[in-house]
Amino acid sequence: MEKKRVLMVISQENFRDEELLHPSEVFRQKGFEVVVAAGEKKEALGSYGAKVTPDMTIDEAGKQSFDAVVIVGGNGSRIHLWGNQTLFNLVRAHHATGRPLGAICIAPVVLAQAGLLKGVDATMYKSADTSEEFAKHGVKTSEKDVVVSGSIVTGNGPAAARKFGAAVASLVEPEK
Incomplete structure (x- = not known):
């Protein structure tokens, strides 16, 4: 059987280390292949020193x-x-397949900007700009750490990273 493939999209600099590393660990433990994408293929640097190519x-x-x-x-x-229009196109096309789509911390704003969270329950790292973006795009803001709305999973930040990863993994491969 082919390995399940999970794409993790990071910013070229100042991505949140735990939000990449903890879900990646959860996915690998499930036997999934983790593929990382960013704006460029040069080394990306996390907020706390993680380096990923x-x-x-x-x-x-x-x-x-x-x-x-x-x-x-x-x-x-x-x-x-x-x-990022290129990322919007990617998430819209992926969402159309019905397969799991996740975003954590301030990244759920990308899904909102892409038009995928209008009228949908979602969470994010609360700040003035994330709250403004959610309101502007008609997102139903939840106070929960992790929210699963159909095939979309959102997490509110680094403390929820493992729980978020587990929620995404359970949609990729439901427990038997």
Whole structure:
């Protein structure tokens, strides 16, 4: 049987380390292949020093199929991922397949901007700008750590990273 493939999208700099590393660990423990994408294939740097060389660019990832797509948060997401049309195209196309789509911390704003969270229960790391973006795009804001709404999973930040990863994994491969 082929391994399930999970795409994790990070910002080129200042992605939140735990939001990449903890869900990745959960996915690998389930036997999933983890593929990392960013704006460029050069080394990306996390907020707390994690260094990752992406496997592909976001543009290249948009030409492939994955069992799940997860967008990692961190301050770099505001700069590199919010408003990113290439990423919007990727998440819209993936969402249309009905496969799991996840975003954590401030990254759920990407899903809101892409038009995927209108009228949907979702959570995020609460700040003035994330709250404003959620309101602007008609998202039903939840106070929960992790929210599953159909095939979309959102998490509110690094403390929820493992729980978030487990929620995505359970949609990729439900417990028997």
